[in-house]
Amino acid sequence: MSYQIHIDGFVAIYIFMVTAFAGWVIIGRVPAILHTPLMSGSNFVHGIVVVGGLFTLLNASAPLEQVIGFFAVLLGAGNVAGGFAVTQRMLAMFKSSGQGAPHAAHGAKHAKSAKHAASAAVKPINPKKK
Amino acid sequence: MLISISQLVIGSVDLIAAFLLMFGLWRMASPVTAPSGILVAGVGMLAAVGASFLYVFTVGAAAKTHLPLNIGLAVAALLIGAGVAWWSGRKVAITAMPQAVALFNGMGGGAAGAIAAVELFGNAGHGATQLIVTLLGALIGSISLSGSVIAWAKLDSLLKKPVNVPGLQWLNGLVLMSGVLVGVYMVYAAAGGATPVVAMPHLIEIFFGIALLYGILMTLPIGGADMPVVISVYNAFTGLAVGLEGFVLQNPALMIAGMLVGAAGLLLTQLMAQAMNRSIVKILFSSFGPGAKRKQGAIKGSLKPVQASDAGIFMRYAKSVIIVPGYGLAVSQGQGKLYDFVKLLRAAGVSVKFAIHPVAGRMPGQMDVLLAEAGVPYDLIVQLADVNEEFKDADVALVIGANDVVNPEARTDKTSPIYGMPILNADQAKKCYVVKRGDGKGYAGIVNPLFYADNTFMVYGDAAAVCTSMTEAVRGLGAPAAAA
Numbered sequence: 189m190s191y192q193i194h195i196d197g198f199v200a201i202y203i204f205m206v207t208a209f210a211g212w213v214i215i216g217r218v219p220a221i222l223h224t225p226l227m228s229g230s231n232f233v234h235g236i237v238v239v240g241g242l243f244t245l246l247n248a249s250a251p252l253e254q255v256i257g258f259f260a261v262l263l264g265a266g267n268v269a270g271g272f273a274v275t276q277r278m279l280a281m282f283k284s285s286g287q288g289a290p291h292a293a294h295g296a297k298h299a300k301s302a303k304h305a306a307s308a309a310v311k312p313i314n315p316k317k318k
Numbered sequence: 319m320l321i322s323i324s325q326l327v328i329g330s331v332d333l334i335a336a337f338l339l340m341f342g343l344w345r346m347a348s349p350v351t352a353p354s355g356i357l358v359a360g361v362g363m364l365a366a367v368g369a370s371f372l373y374v375f376t377v378g379a380a381a382k383t384h385l386p387l388n389i390g391l392a393v394a395a396l397l398i399g400a401g402v403a404w405w406s407g408r409k410v411a412i413t414a415m416p417q418a419v420a421l422f423n424g425m426g427g428g429a430a431g432a433i434a435a436v437e438l439f440g441n442a443g444h445g446a447t448q449l450i451v452t453l454l455g456a457l458i459g460s461i462s463l464s465g466s467v468i469a470w471a472k473l474d475s476l477l478k479k480p481v482n483v484p485g486l487q488w489l490n491g492l493v494l495m496s497g498v499l500v501g502v503y504m505v506y507a508a509a510g511g512a513t514p515v516v517a518m519p520h521l522i523e524i525f526f527g528i529a530l531l532y533g534i535l536m537t538l539p540i541g542g543a544d545m546p547v548v549i550s551v552y553n554a555f556t557g558l559a560v561g562l563e564g565f566v567l568q569n570p571a572l573m574i575a576g577m578l579v580g581a582a583g584l585l586l587t588q589l590m591a592q593a594m595n596r597s598i599v600k601i602l603f604s605s606f607g608p609g610a611k612r613k614q615g616a617i618k619g620s621l622k623p624v625q626a627s628d629a630g631i632f633m634r635y636a637k638s639v640i641i642v643p644g645y646g647l648a649v650s651q652g653q654g655k656l657y658d659f660v661k662l663l664r665a666a667g668v669s670v671k672f673a674i675h676p677v678a679g680r681m682p683g684q685m686d687v688l689l690a691e692a693g694v695p696y697d698l699i700v701q702l703a704d705v706n707e708e709f710k711d712a713d714v715a716l717v718i719g720a721n722d723v724v725n726p727e728a729r730t731d732k733t734s735p736i737y738g739m740p741i742l743n744a745d746q747a748k749k750c751y752v753v754k755r756g757d758g759k760g761y762a763g764i765v766n767p768l769f770y771a772d773n774t775f776m777v778y779g780d781a782a783a784v785c786t787s788m789t790e791a792v793r794g795l796g797a798p799a800a801a802a
Contacts, residue, residue: 234556242370257388267423271422
């Protein structure tokens with residue numbers, strides 16, 4: 189018995205059609221707030237190309253094929269690992285009001301702050317509270 | 319027997335992987351389930367990569383002798399590629415996310431292109447359909463590779479200005495046409511229609527050269543404000559290329575995952591184009607901005623600068639404040655400082671919301687991520703459609719480092735390049751503070767009448783520094799939490 193996969197003509201088009209539809213529906217549900225992680229996440233998903241790269245490299249039978257195949261796997265692996273790392277980092281930062289302590293923000297330290305404080309603190313208050 | 323078992327295992331694992339990848343994306347519909355979604359997808363990916371080493375048992379006779387070397391190469395490539403990318407993905411600053419995504423996306427496109435190259439050079443005796451699909455995938459993948467690299471360079475400020483040579487569009491069209499023609503000729507020659515004038519391997523090289531060149535040329539003229547759309551387009555391109563090469567390799571997991579991303583990218587691109595009221599075609603094939611020819615209408619009013627501390631204290635005694643963050647906030651890394659200020663306001667009983675425009679920043683949703691990094695809970699962050707009605711009831715609109723997305727010209731001035739783009743109605747708030755580094759124009763290069771409005775006051779300075787002085791001014795009032 190053979191488990192060789194064989195996809196031809198119309199079958200391929202059917203697969204593409206159904207998947208495109210599924211993709212459209214799946215992504216349509218995602219709120220705008222998650223669009224960056226979503227893009228990064230879908231970027232990770234097409235990293236599956238590394239599997240194709242591995243297939244190609246393992247089947248390579250000439251030096252040129254081996255070299256190009258090597259780069260296919262190299263780039264594909266970069267796509268997968270980078271996409272995952274970036275997406276996971278971003279998603280870990282989303283917290284609702286009820287959830288734990290906020291992450292420390294990284295960024296430049298501000299040495300100027302003391303000067304600003306001195307000038308600001310003595311300003312007269314001008315309350316316009318309604 | 320061993321071949322059958324390997325094929326069975328690979329087929330099953332890939333099937334599960336394809337499901338997990340889809341399910342992972344499905345779970346990304348809410349911030350609550352999204353972190354587990356990416357983990358689910360990660361498990362699927364890991365399984366698929368692991369199973370693909372079983373291909374070792376299925377290789378043809380020609381590759382058998384090369385197998386030990388090939389396995390070594392595969393392991394090395396996996397370790398190096400994944401290692402470097404993982405390390406840089408962990409290390410990259412949140413503000414640099416768009417570049418990172420562009421670069422990783424380009425890698426995927428490059429991988430798809432490389433697979434196509436091996437197929438073409440190996441010339442495994444495929445039929446015309448296979449060849450056409452391979453070429454199409456090669457074309458799209460290569461464009462995605464070189465285009466993403468240019469996009470990365472632009473976002474990383476290595477390339478500062480959009481290149482805009484007159485006639486570039488014609489040149490681009492010509493380059494693309496010649497690429498397609500070379501492809502058609504290759505198919506014709508392979509079908510035995512003609513003996514190629516140039517040897518086949520050279521034709522393949524020329525084909526890839528043209529495709530890569532086109533990716534560069536296509537991306538060069540696209541300006542800053544359109545960058546989010548470009549990244550999204552290339553994401554879709556890579557997905558498509560992967561899907562097509564999946565067909566060539568007879569691997570349904572690649573077909574499904576690739577096409578899924580292709581559709582997703584297309585939808586995202588469309589959403590963004592809608593948010594800017596520009597067609598995708600216009601964004602990709604015409605450069606942004608009208609040049610200097612358009613006469614700016616006379617703008618009434620003047621710019622009224624105020625001290626950051628005054629603005630801060632005014633907001634402390636306001637009832638409701640809506641903050642409009644833009645790319646300037648990302649540049650100054652001021653998100654943490656801003657949230658410190660917001661925490662003070664909230665402790666004093668001020669209602670604070672963040673209003674996000676769909677194309678604020680250099681990537682769709684970049685502002686959301688930036689605020690999330692600072693620890694802003696996502697229920698304070700609202701999107702354009704949900705918040706726009708609230709501006710007219712708000713005491714203060716605080717615009718930080720944003721410009722075009724609050725330009726009222728988009729509503730009124732038909733000649734404006736951003737006419738028709740939905741904007742955040744910051745001008746309708748009772749008072750508007752605009753934090754800016756200088757009088758500069760936005761990425762669209764247009765003067766913003768909002769800045770000259772009677773109820774608008776300018777706070778000049780770096781966003782982070784301004785937030786710090788606002789915070790200190792409010793702290794200087796003493797125990798705000800107790801007063802509220």
